[in-house]
Amino acid sequence: MTWLVNLYRSTIGKKIIMAVTGLIGIAFVIGHMIGNLQAFVGQDRFDAYAAFLHGPFAEALWVVRVVLVVAVVLHVLMAWQLTQRARAARPVGYRKREPQVSTWASRTMRWGGVLLFVFIVFHILHFTVGAIDPAGVFHNTDAMGRHDSYGDVVASFRIWWVSAFYIVAMAFLGLHLYHGAWSSLRTLGVAHPSEHPMKRRISAVIAIVVWLGFTLVPLGVIAGIVH
Amino acid sequence: MNLILHVWRQAGAGTAGRFERYEARDVSADMSFLEMLDVVNEGLIAGGQEPIAFDHDCREGICGMCGMMINGVAHGPMTMTTTCQLHMRSFSDGDELWIEPWRARAFHVVKDLVVDRSAFDRIIQAGGFVSVNTGAPQDANAIPVPKQVADDAMDAAACIGCGACVAACPNGSASLFTAAKISHLGLLPQGQPERYRRALKMAAQMDLEDFGHCTLFGECQEACPKGISIDFIARMNHDYLRAAASEREEKKLAGTG
Amino acid sequence: MELKSRVPDGPVAEKWEKHKFDMKLVNPANKRKYTVIVVGSGLAGASAAASMSELGYNVKNFCFQDSPRRAHSIAAQGGINAAKNYPNDGDSVWRLFYDTVKGGDFRSREANVYRLAQVSVNIIDQCVAQGVPFAREYGGLLANRSFGGAQVSRTFYARGQTGQQLLLGAYQALEKEIARGGVTMYPRTEMLDLIIVNGRARGIVVRNLVTGKIESHIADAVVLGTGGYGNVFFLSTNAKGSNVTAAWRAHKRGAAFANPCYTQIHPTCIPVSGDHQSKLTLMSESLRNDGRVWVPKKAGDTRPPNQIPDAERDYYLERKYPSFGNLSPRDIASRAAKEVCDEGRGVGPGGRGVYLDFADAIKRLGREQIAERYGNLFEMYERITDENPYEVPMRIYPAVHYTMGGLWVDYNLMSTIPGLHVIGEANFSDHGANRLGASALMQGLADGYFIIPLTIGDYLGSNKLAPVSPDHPDVKAAEAEVVERTMRLLSINGKRSVTSFHRELGKIMWEYCGMARSADGLKHALQEIPKLREEFWRNLTIPGSGEELNQSLEHAGRVADFFELAELMCLDALHREESCGGHFRVEHQTPDGEARRNDEKFAYVAAWEYRGDGQAPVLHKEPLEFENVHLATRSYK
């Protein structure tokens, strides 16, 4: 196991951990997004989907939850450590500094990440735990006696600041992925060499799809399409 | 043209530095950036002041000795160009230039714009070589190397060790430099026997020298006067991961011998 | 002083093998008891330091740059010769030997040149094994090209960065040995004197360029690989830091300086653009493969080049040297350029330039082909001059490039001071009066990888060397002299900067000891130089102190030595009443302007002995015999 410890101790190793946990995150987010889009089909479909997750696959859900929690913890811990290291690597900064090619997305990974962290905590307290319940509908059930996730989502997004917060957070998620989906493959050394290594078509698609996919739900509610 | 320069002046490693304002008058567009500084220095000497210290040697863009931040850009505004090959026609009359040394914890300031880059040498010492002694190796043509491989290796080998990548990287990372050497040797058949070990050791040294990690900002590639591609960083990471995962086996092997 | 060349007996092809057998060996267990100082980390120094460390010697290596990887060898673009005969075009060790002796205009030592050609083959093997990424063919084998007018393709290259790649190979080997503990590296450290104890070289005095500390290093032998002295001309293609100091201080301690006047002027450099010019940039010679050199037929023709019709252009190289044309050897091409400019037909600002025109080649081969061959050179040219060579002909002019002269060494590469060995461009080398393209890299690596590691053993094995304590009076005295000299430079407190003196010295040298030399000019220079030197020591100013990084002080020390060297160069040029290779005396030319050698009187190496400041140096002659390559007049007509 020493090799794992060594890997964990090295900066490249830490970065590899970030990439792996980030990719787990991407996989989850895409799945979750597809689930959320069921809202456009209607309440029944959405709640059934939620119930389905909690029903026959409850054990599996716990496995996923554990993986996700570990991934988020590791991701955030590595982000913290690497950021500290990077800061220490340049104790005296430049008086003048002109970024040339780095994307805004890459330069907002850290603060955007903090926002994402706040979002995730908020989000779980909001929809999963119910500790934050701005619409006061968390404990409602639907016509079939299931937990009324759909009603919660719709009621919550009718509150302007909840929607706004979600929309902003989703924009940062998009940015995070615009850089992260591209860079993680390089961190893992599986990207193919290219004439223009800064180009990232697939990553842009992922970012846009994820951003749109999530943002559509609050927008749909606001627009009254989801009601 | 006339320019206003704000140059970082620092007497020595331990001392505090500050920006000094100088005027560069009658600068010709045909001068190189360093020749412009030469002229400023001649003026300072004539006035009994200490000239601005900066590293340089070949003035042809190949020795990697020169380098400074010019208005926040490593080696100045022209891409694929070292400071010594940057010409004043890239600037215009009245420009105000901020000139700073490479900044990184691993590169402490020796004086003014001169920094200590010995960390790079130590990264090479950690494994940036093929362990072959002078003697009678086989004939140079005994191992054919596909042209594409040789060309790729040459792309990586073109690194001049100037340190602009570190200077430009928001994380102060030496990834591009280290990756270039790992890739140069790792691509060639001659470098295969030590390929993974080399990656492991050089990357470990990079950490020991207090460089930052790689976020893949890509600034290094843009600053690099030799256009070294960040694809080599991916290659280094790949080799590093393989090396780390197989470290156990290698230890076992080493233990038997 | 006696010049014992110690060339082994026997046929030239067997000398080195025989010598290797005859030389004393040092027992492997004893090698680590010996310390060898290597000054310089260029191709010669780095390869020597690494190889000797591999053998087991304790090596201390010094360079003035911040890293050994930056030595001036890094700048070589063209390539490195080796008699591999991969292309099957009739090359052989013998042919490389022959070409080098002939190219050197019969002023080199046959035995050394033969050995150089012999080991050239091993160099390529060694470098490939180290991972030097030489250019390759699609079949995966090494590519070769013909270079500098050679009739065979024997030049190996790595894009336009051969010197860099070879140096990185040697540097990496050096770093490997540093990591192993065999070599201790002292970067940013300048050798300022040689320590002699009991008549043997036993150490050096250095200045730490960062702290200013002056200290001594003791060893059993000293090897100088400190490069050439082309910067005596101020403007040259050499790196700014290249200097003669190490060699010159050794000379003043008793090492004979050989053929100082042999200077190579490279024909294809970018012309001077103004007074601010700090160095000259070489454009690879390979450009002459496709470019045509011309000037207007009329003096003072200031029309833009594309408005000058073909009939009014003088393709003077093609005209004068029909068989070699634009590919005539360096000295010939350089002098021809000077001649046309002297006639007022030069082009560009100041009239010191000739055109190198690719229009015909572009017509013939297409822009793409030309871009493939010279793309990066064109780019470099455009960056410097702001002119696009695809559309406007390049302007070129000759510039000082390489110095064939240097410290005299015997077959073992040992100078006239026992224990002091000299390798690479710093010795008087195997190139005679003129060096062929792509042979300096070859020589540096031959000396460093394959010759000095063996011959040093012969020296150490055949001499009993008593330990020298750092407090030995001779050590202390040398150190004190360096301190005193440094203080003297710092305390002049005059008005003029080092650069201004250096530039003025360079002008004198270029004018009177450059491409064409005359007795009158040289005598004039011999009056001017001491005057300027006197002013230097009276009116120099160096801001700052000696206890810190002080680049003016470093430069001043080097220029002080250039002054002394400059005089010796002029003296040597004046005494050599003939024209040979890189030394052209206007008095000695054929009616049509070709160099005229005088083999009867001057077929010798001129080795100068220092006899004290203000004393005339004494000339010693090592006669040269040509048993294998018969004396003949070079003809490139």
Ligand SMILES: Cc1cc2nc3c(=O)[nH]c(=O)nc-3n(C[C@H](O)[C@H](O)[C@H](O)COP(=O)(O)OP(=O)(O)OC[C@H]3O[C@@H](n4cnc5c(N)ncnc54)[C@H](O)[C@@H]3O)c2cc1C
């Ligand atoms: C622009 C250019 C292109 C060239 N192209 C070619 C080519 O294509 N093919 C070819 O064969 N040759 C070429 N040459 C010539 C060739 O590059 C040199 O002759 C050769 O590299 C010299 O190597 P060296 O090891 O002897 O010295 P250098 O590489 O000059 O090294 C000198 C070393 O000595 C050190 N040093 C010097 N003085 C001191 C001191 N006082 N104290 C401490 N250290 C000191 C320096 O730090 C440096 O490490 C070219 C030369 C130039 C200028």
Ligand code: HEM
């Ligand atoms: C929980 C809060 C989060 C924080 C604090 C955070 C922080 C960061 C930071 C700072 C980086 C850049 C690391 C570097 O400097 O190289 C990063 C990279 C990354 N993040 Fe996050 N992130 C968070 C959440 C997420 C989520 C939810 C996902 C996926 C949906 C994700 C995916 C990625 C990916 C793929 C990378 C790229 C890794 C690489 O370059 O190898 N992150 N994250």
Ligand code: HEM
């Ligand atoms: C508009 C956007 C989103 C909506 C409408 C939404 C909706 C929901 C809902 C309704 C639940 C509760 C499911 C349940 O327990 O039945 C949930 C859980 C969760 N969501 Fe979201 N979500 C959104 C965005 C995100 C994003 C961007 C992330 C991650 C970065 C995320 C991460 C999670 C997590 C981790 C859970 C907990 C899963 C569990 O363990 O039960 N969500 N989401």
Ligand code: SF4
């Ligand atoms: S990778 Fe580029 S920027 Fe970095 S040291 Fe090498 S040449 Fe300089």
Ligand code: F3S
């Ligand atoms: S800029 Fe820095 S973050 Fe990586 S891609 Fe270059 S080293």
Ligand code: FES
């Ligand atoms: S001085 Fe050598 S690269 Fe600029």
